[in-house]
Amino acid sequence: MKRSPKIFYLMNRAYAALARAADRRTKAEAELSLAQHGVLFALSMNDGLTAGHLAKMLSMGKPSVSGMIDRMAERNLVRREKDATDGRMVRVFLQAQGAAVIARTNPVVKEMNAALLAPFSDEEQDVIGRFLKHLAENAEDVLAQTAKEESE
Known part of the structure; x- marks a missing residue:
C-alpha cells in the first residue's frame, strides 16, 4: 500500500523555513517583518483596505494587524483614514515612505521566489502553482465542512 505524503507536516515545515528566510531578508533590507511587508504589498x-481585510489576507488576527498598523503608522509607512461614505470604517493607505520601502523589498522577495523555483522546469513550476492553489482551496472547503459539522 502506497503511503500518502504528510502534506500538513510538509507544508508547515516548508512555510516555516520560507517565512524565516524571508523575514530575515526583509528585516535586513528595510527593518521590516515579513508580515509588515505583506501589509505594504497588499496596499x-x-x-x-480595512484592517479586517488585511488580517484575512495575512491569516492573522485583527488585533495583531491593528497593532502592526499602529507601529507602521508611527514609521510613516501607512496612514489610517475614516471611510468617506461610512465613518465607522477605517481604511489603511500606503504612505510615500511605505511605497519606497516596498519598491526596495519587492525585488528581494521576487529574487527569493526565483531561487526557490530555479531547480524546476516551467512545466513543474506550473504544476507547483496549481497544486498550491488547489491545496489552499481544498483546505478552505475542509474548514467550511468541519465548521458545518460542528454547528449541527
Missing part, C-alpha cells in the same frame, strides 16, 4: 496592489 501597493489595492490601497485603502
